Amino acid sequence: MRRYLRLILITVLWISTEVAVSQDRSVKTNVLSDATLSPSASVEMTVAPQWSVDLSGSLNAWTLSGGEKRWKHWAVQPEARYWFCRPFAGHFVGAHLLGGQYNIGGLDLGFKFPGTDFGKLKDYRYQGWFVGAGIAYGYSWILDRHWNLEAEIGLGWSYTRYDRFECRDCGKRLEEDKPHNYVGPTKAAINLVYVF
Secondary structure, rough: OOOHHHHHHHHHHHHHHHHOOOOOEEEEEEEHHHOOOOEEEEEEEEOOOOEEEEEEEEEEOOHHHHEEEEEEEEEEEEEEEEEEOOOOEEEEEEEEEEEEEEEEEEEOOOOOOEEEHHHHHHEEEEEEEEEEEEEEEEEEEEOOEEEEEEEEEEEEEEEEEEEOOOOOOOOOOOEEEEEEEEEEEEEEEEEEEOOO
């Protein structure tokens, strides 16, 4: 009986040591999103030797510049990642989904992607929801035992339905439940990562 208890104790200690040493989970924040006043948070965990899953989200729930600019939104983005070496180190590719809601206007962005004119955000307010999918490439630099810096860029497609209003805070609705397809960047991140 003592032999079995020792064997069980040794096995439990070995397993707990392996779990403590292996780095298979992380939490992170996207400093690019944070810099645009959209706090972000992500959790990631390994699911196989070279695979991980990531769930990220961002939120902006306030009005900027005394009410004249709107950048309100919430978004979630689950992603499956394949790591070329091992999770949380080096090159990876990913496939992601995205979804959320927005209420934006009064922003002078002045750029276009094929089929989408972001310059219209200056004169009108748009309120709606979106869903989409994309692919991404990234790289994770190990800074020390628990800290990484990760960069990622993704391209994809997004489908949205929105209402368009005359001005940022007031005005009548000009378009209702209008569909739109967007193709272009769907992810841009510089993540500060804490690995467990």
